[in-house]
Amino acid sequence: MATLLYTILTSTADGAIEVMGHVLPTAFGLLGEATLSERSSRSEVVYRLLRQAILEQALKPGTKLSEDTIADHFKVSRTSVRGALVRLNAEGIVDLRANKGACVAEPTLEEARDIFSLRRMLEAEVIRRLVADLGTSGFKRLEQHVREEQAALSDHGPLSIRLAGEFHILLAELTGSQALTRFVREVVSRCSLILARFARLHSPECAVDEHIQIIRALRSKDIAAAEKIMLEHLDAVELRAELNPDKAEPDISEILKRYASES
């Protein structure tokens, strides 16, 4: 396994997707249910790397994900790539159009609002549960994560983008609810896509402060306050997404829809 990862890391060093090689190591804890100890199949590795690349916005919404290209870069067969793409499609971060190849999903404005709405609901629930029973070790993990976020701030790179999202996934994990974690993972992923698509630029500095506030609120054991902070944080994130309808038309079909009725 280690050898496989090594070959992939080195092989990407001279490929086009080399970005992903750099940031991989720190990512491994959170990226999936699978821990380091389990052997990873090739398909699994491709899945993780692609997912990571998308969440770090190295692969932007709309980017074509040709099976051949990816297979060549990772030095694996298309079979393994297909498996990864199917999974990513099931998570909603990759669109899979029959006979026309896959591409990074492009959430529309409507979907974006939808996702944020659900995210508020889910994460409010996370907070409620954590206020009820978050132990010392949980706080330790949160604080450790925030420290990593702060450390990553300096490079202003993809790492901080990803860590910002993973803070929320970590919160969900700490509830101990697998299903809730799954759903939060999904909305957070989709939010990454939304930000990549609509936000002018990601400004993670604020986010870290807000994350610290969330931890503090959790410590206070005040449900209402904690929930309020979380919702405000999510509002801030949505604000950063600049989901105003008059900019960045999501889709040609969206535009043409208005003309179709007049013809």
Added chain:
Amino acid sequence: MATLLYTILTSTADGAIEVMGHVLPTAFGLLGEATLSERSSRSEVVYRLLRQAILEQALKPGTKLSEDTIADHFKVSRTSVRGALVRLNAEGIVDLRANKGACVAEPTLEEARDIFSLRRMLEAEVIRRLVADLGTSGFKRLEQHVREEQAALSDHGPLSIRLAGEFHILLAELTGSQALTRFVREVVSRCSLILARFARLHSPECAVDEHIQIIRALRSKDIAAAEKIMLEHLDAVELRAELNPDKAEPDISEILKRYASES
């Protein structure tokens, strides 16, 4: 299992898509994003049939899903089967153990309670949204669905089991929120597994009545009342699941856990 594969086998004998005509006509709007007009790939067909078989409890939790066996019965290659299994795994209704094959997921008691808890939250949200804006056509679809449920009651078969679950998915669809629909689909699917695993027998008669009550509550536009009815309905479903810890130990590991600490 054998019976199911047999029915599938015989019905696929004269063409894969026609088969689904028999069992899926009412479901087609629900079962996936794909509409009838799009051509379905083999992998897609296998996916739908397997999913349906699992949700109708023809394939029970724990059943081994050998690639070869399925491929032979469906007269397709293992490749198509694998694609379907990966998708089902992503939805959480199939477990995929590396090098050891797939099997229908076996939710533990703990997971079961977790799922029900989330389901309550999600479906309460569905109700809140529907009370706000459910149009005439929406009610028509709901009533049509309930009629189908009633018609299916007579055979006491798998169809009524599936339709009962799909009522909830239909509710979610009517909110217009893709993400919410996704999540509801997932919890409903998992609940099917849970019922298959723990419930003594499925008694769908009650469910239909309860579904009618839900529609009535939605008509009344009384959020609190509608939400209450839905939650009561879900409580009833959970009750039917008989999630009492002292019966039907989910897992050998669960049992041995208690012994491990004493060794």
Added chain:
DNA sequence: TATCCGACTATCGTATGCAATTGATGGCGC
């Protein structure tokens, strides 16, 4: 010159073959 049609290319969908891993069975030593 503009439009339509047909061949071409690139890419995907599927099948098949081989390598790798797991679990089992039988033989061997104790």
Added chain:
DNA sequence: GCGCCATCAATTGCATACGATAGTCGGATA
């Protein structure tokens, strides 16, 4: 007789090959 190890069968993981489909480019015709 009992336990351990090696070999074997079964099944999955992966790669490659082939057929099918969609988009593109060039030529023929009006």
